[in-house]
């Protein structure tokens with residue numbers, strides 16, 4: 664049922680083993696969400712569509728990355744879902760950056776129990792690039808507006824040897840966020856329609872540079 668939802672929405676192409684890991688993650692999430700606030704409670708009923716498939720669509724869009732940074736990972740979307748999918752490839756690693764200790768505890772359990780390829784950094788985003796110097800892919804969901812996200816991710820997208828591709832979930836006001844961001848940055852942009860929310864998109868951003876005044 665859940666697998667067929669993912670198949671019908673995104674043409675899910677992962678093994679039975681990965682689907683079992685995603686289902687195990689879903690069960691863990693439901694258990695932990697009773698005691699800590701991992702997502703808006705009203706969305707937990709629709710966990711697979713609103714959160715798991717929403718995260719899977721990012722993985723489907725990305726090339727096979729060696730190192731991935733997910734900022735403000737919260738309850739694991741999209742970072743843990745990506746790390747579970749990478750475990751199938753047997754390569755690549757997801758760095759989850761999250762400052763809330765309770766959420767970090769959940770993220771560690773989720774990675775351990777699913778055997779996912781990732782690690783948890785219980786730090787502020789502002790300090791993350793000193794610990795994670797390089798990556799090829801980047802994600803953040805429900806963290807900040809696009810301009811702020813580009814400031815957060817600049818260490819991995821700008822400058823010598825830094826050319827990570829970013830995948831950001833954005834809601835219906837995404838065009839306003841793009842218009843604001845282009846006053847400060849230049850970048851290549853692909854807008855992917857979200858498979859789970861009709862007015863939403865995933866923004867794929869590459870070749871970032873700052874505008875000079």
Ligand SMILES: C[S@@+](CC[C@H](N)C(=O)[O-])C[C@H]1O[C@@H](n2cnc3c(N)ncnc32)[C@H](O)[C@@H]1O
Pocket residue numbers: 701702734735736737738739740741760761762763766786787788789803804805806
């Ligand atoms: C709204 S939640 C989104 C969580 C998850 N990405 C999702 O879509 O469900 C934002 C998360 O970012 C974390 N966060 C916000 N600012 C941060 C910062 N400066 N450093 C580290 N984590 C931060 C919060 O603790 C929170 O868990």
